[in-house]
Amino acid sequence: MADGTGNFKVIIAGGSIVGLALANALDRAGIDFIVLEKREIAPHLGASISMLCHNSRVYEQLGLVDVINNATVPLVDRHHFNKDGYMFEDGGVLKGIGDKTKRYFRFMERRFYLETLYNNLRDKSKVHANVGVKSFIQRDDGVTVITDNGERFEGSILVGADGVHSTVRRIMAQNVAEMDPERAHNLISPFWANYRSIFGTSRNLNRRTQGLFMPNGMVHVAYHRGFSGVSATGVDGLVFWFLFVKEDAPSRTPDCPRYDDRDAERTIEKYGLFNLGPDYTFRDLWDSKVKAAMFPMEEGVVQGPWNNGGRVVLIGDSTMKSTVNPGLGGNTNIEGVCYFANELVQLLAQSPKPANDEIKEMFDKYEKKQRPHAELCVKVSGFQTRYEAMETWWTRLLIHIMRWLPNNLMSTLLAKHFASAPLLNFLPDPEV
Template sequence: MIETNNFKVIIAGGSIVGLTLANALERAGIDFVLLEKREIAPDLGASIGLLCHNSRVFEQLGVVELLNTATVPLLDRAHFTKDGYQFEDGGVLKSVSDKTRRPFRFMERRFYLQTLYDNLLDKSKVHAQVGVQSFVENKQGVTVFADNGDRYEGSILVGADGVYSTVRQLISQAVAASDPLRAKNLMSPFRASYRAIFATSQNSNFNSQRPFMPDGTVHVAYHHGISGVAATGVKGLVFWFLFVKENETTSTPDCPRFTKEDEEATIEQFGHLNLGSSYTFRDLWNSKVKTAMFPMEEGVVKGSWNNGGRVVLVGDSTSKATINPGIGGNTQVEGVCHLTNEITELLKRSPTLSTQDITDMFNKYEEKQRPRAELTVALSGFLTRYEAMETWWLRLLMPVISRIPVSWVSTLLSKHFADGPLFEFLPKPNT
């Protein structure tokens, strides 16, 4: 057990990143408290993928078996034109699964979050409906003042509170007078050029028993300025997305907020388009269980991810990738690995840490995580625009890219996943 000398982490945000960090700290024997301004595992209609390298991480945390038993491995991926013509039946998912022995999976985000929460031994350290309002720090630690009047003492504060991070905004406000450019970068780090409907539907019309697509399958549809992805990662359900290019690019925190009426209008305009060979977005919409629409923010926070003291950002508060390849959330879990590894390594050397020790540790975490985050954002952004055939040259690329051998693609992906970090303080999973 690591000698922590009352070292305590305050986590802002009950996101996948926040709850993964809580599980990792608990396994490391490091005290923590997690503050989530909403409920734990809210039902927002969103879904998320689990890639093979993160399966290794969750094997270490003891949650992967439950995630696996509730899902269907994704082994087939088919690509369709705007007319529903299947022009590619790629075997990449199967090939990567065979190489890594850990297939791609897709599930409801709420289930993912609930599983991480349920895996915690001491749930009294998780406080729902408690948001961060402000913080102050000194040489001994940091004090967080919550919006319910409570206060929490800790050694460091980790902002795992998402794209519109309160912690990041507070850092921005603190440096606004001395460094207005850094303040602007922190307040407005992401851009949105696409909007997306996130939806879960029954895998058949309500008046028909015929499924839209087989279990364990991914469909990708290409249209001009529009694209779609559907995945049957849970029996009886289709998780699907409709991506639409916006007329203008907006920036956080001023990206649009959409209503149910906006969703209906988007389906009214584009619902007739095919997602697979025998069904449309409207067909899926008519079998919907739940839906939501959000802007697809993308970008990486410029400048340091910490405040030069005892506060650091992780997850979507540092970078945000578009959804199409499904690697963004997995990359954020990598950040949890890097950060927790640096914390545990530092505490091994000395349980009594100065603020400079902590800042140096934060910088090492960022040095390892930033390149992966930047690569993920760049690749995801390219794929979003490629699948929407946004420009003439991307349309010309389609017949070239579709002919790249599966073995090449699967080798590159397997290498990328193999380079993903693990928790160094926990036993390594079986290879």
């Protein structure tokens, strides 16, 4: 294993959740790293994110799960509503999974999640904010990253954890554009968007009724034709909510729409009077908002290798993007962090100064393990988005069938699925 003295250094492009989670894993493994984030760390965008039970196990290994648990409330109930605000299903699946795994689903501000990952790092000087990757140069023994402010950073490998609009992925595409235009196209335009979403954080007080939107630990799901909504009270005093709307026409990256506050306002004007819960609407949540923004919901998996055949590799949202409804995307990406870190630790234990072909083999092993998870995540998430928006007659029929499935059966199946998720092999297993 690398001893952290600089013999092997990982340059992580992107202070995303995946980038900071990988930094934490490398920190605990004794592998040197730096993180280059082109914006500030933990910006306040109004976004929220879930932590499912299998990620909770990983964060137990990294020593930060207590911080998250102490700042959140467990999600234990999920109510489903039709267009009239009638609750047609009172699901106990969330509590069932929590009871079986001893780890409950959590929901929190994305900013808090990022801050927790950042604060858990032992040497924060390794994280450079407002420093973006401009280009990179590969050598037989390493990689040089040139930043947008002219700085140069030397490392052994470069990991692109810089999201949907990955600069690292774009540079990889540019480097192969002449020799392999199909490969370049797959890197430039890997995702499509059929839906957009408003991500909102609101105070848990309905100004219209002067009552709470929902009690703590609750999730509401509203089904409408062509759009849907989800709200959750994962933090005391706040409601995290989403409005998912089917687009008039699909788009592909990098040409998916970029929305501003006026676009979000127009969307609320159109859909705001529809219910999300039994006695509140999207407009009610909007009027109590702390922060909200609208984004396209890209989905897809990068086709072709996630590495450039040398010392550069992609991870997280730069490799896959899923719709938000089931909350699987960020959690699936942490699985990728585990696979990547495990393979790297094993490689460095065998070869402290690995050659290019050894690094390429390690990249391929990580991708071989993570790609099926990414593809399943995109399929399941896309289905749930279309299911909740009742896109077709058979999804509308399926809603009536699913309500009769026993909660215990669903929670048992999901708990077994989460139990099979990877851990960090080089750290002690979490308590059962």
